[in-house]
Structure formats: C-alpha cells, structure tokens
Amino acid sequence: MSRTDDLLKIRSLLQERRRTTETAQSGARRELAALKDQERDPEYEEQAQAELADYTLSTLIEAQRREIMLIDAALSRMDNDVFGECVDCGNEISLDRLEAMPFAIRCEEDAALHEQETREAARHVGSLSL
Numbered sequence: 001m002s003r004t005d006d007l008l009k010i011r012s013l014l015q016e017r018r019r020t021t022e023t024a025q026s027g028a029r030r031e032l033a034a035l036k037d038q039e040r041d042p043e044y045e046e047q048a049q050a051e052l053a054d055y056t057l058s059t060l061i062e063a064q065r066r067e068i069m070l071i072d073a074a075l076s077r078m079d080n081d082v083f084g085e086c087v088d089c090g091n092e093i094s095l096d097r098l099e100a101m102p103f104a105i106r107c108e109e110d111a112a113l114h115e116q117e118t119r120e121a122a123r124h125v126g127s128l129s130l
C-alpha cells in the first residue's frame with residue numbers, strides 16, 4: 001500500500017472515531033442534564049453521590065471535547081495536505097507513528113526534543129514561583 005492509501009485509511013479511522021466520540025458525548029451530556037434535574041429536587045437524598053457522578057461526567061465530556069478538537073485538527077491538516085508532515089523539520093512522520101498516534105504533529109526526534117524543552121520550560125517556571 002502506498003503512503004496515500006495509508007493516510008486515507010487513517011482518515012476514515014479518524015472520521016469513524018469522531019462519530020463514535022460524538023455519540024458518546026451526547027449520551028454523557030444527556031446523563032449530566034438528567035443528573036442536574038435530579039439535583040435540583042430538594043427531596044433528593046443522594047447529593048454527594050450525584051456530585052461525584054456530575055464531576056465524572058463533566059471530566060468525560062471535557063476529554064471527549066478535546067479528542068474531537070484533536071481529530072478536527074488532524075482532519076484539517078489532511079485537507080491542507082500537511083498531515084503527516086513534522087511541523088518542526090517538515091519531514092514525513094513515519095506511518096507506524098501516525099497509526100499509533102494519528103494526532104502526532106512532530107516526527108519522533110522532534111517530539112522528544114519538544115518534550116524536553118517543555119519540561120525544561122516548566123521547570124524554569126517552577127523555579128520562578130519559588
């Protein structure tokens with residue numbers, strides 16, 4: 001299979017994942033809305049439990065929102081024909097890497113470098129606040 005075919009395969013996987021995530025997200029939103037209704041009832045006796053469920057659902061919805069955002073960003077990189085290109089060096093990101101991490105925007109070397117820089121910047125910020 002050519003790289004183009006592989007990229008098309010990743011694209012349809014991403015689209016499918018977007019649909020699944022969206023469906024799951026509407027389910028979670030509905031559940032959260034139902035929970036909020038319940039919580040408004042002054043007779044409702046399981047407030048603590050409801051708050052925990054509320055928190056869990058909100059965290060889930062937030063994670064789903066972020067995932068959809070990442071998928072959309074990857075799809076738009078595909079539309080602009082830059083998907084699979086490292087944003088730092090412009091080289092092709094290996095298919096193995098893209099299949100494992102379709103949201104990757106950097107090649108392995110640059111990702112490692114970037115992570116190191118981010119860590120160092122975080123440490124710098126940390127030392128400033130001391």
Ligand SMILES: [Zn+2]
Binds near residue numbers: 086087089106109110
């Ligand atoms: Zn690179």
